[in-house]
Amino acid sequence: MDDVSESQTRWTFFTSHARVLAAIAEDREARIRDIAERCRLTERAVQRIISDLERDGYLSHTRRGRSNTYRIEPGRALRHPAETGVTVASVLSLLLRDEPDRRAPHTGKGHAQG
16 A cells, blocks of 8 residues: 555545445445555555444444444435535445546546547
8 A cells, every 4th residue: 555645635526425425325334454455555544434324324334243234324325515415425426436437447548528
């Protein structure tokens, strides 16, 4: 996880909270370790983010043995006043819809949408 310190010095379009939520949406039974690796965060940071998301009603979990199964509240609205009416589902659809493309090798053929 050498990239963690670099990611903290540069801005990005999506917050760590959005990345963690997207990782959970992709795998509702993901381990904290796996989420941290995917999001390039520490496990401790992921634990704090999950606590934030649960406290504010965006996420809940059910304990099954030694693992968790997460439940996302897709209809929950985002917190910032500038995002009034935008739901978790709409953000996740944006973050997850291109996931197969991100994993596929880049062909150099792109398209711009305007």
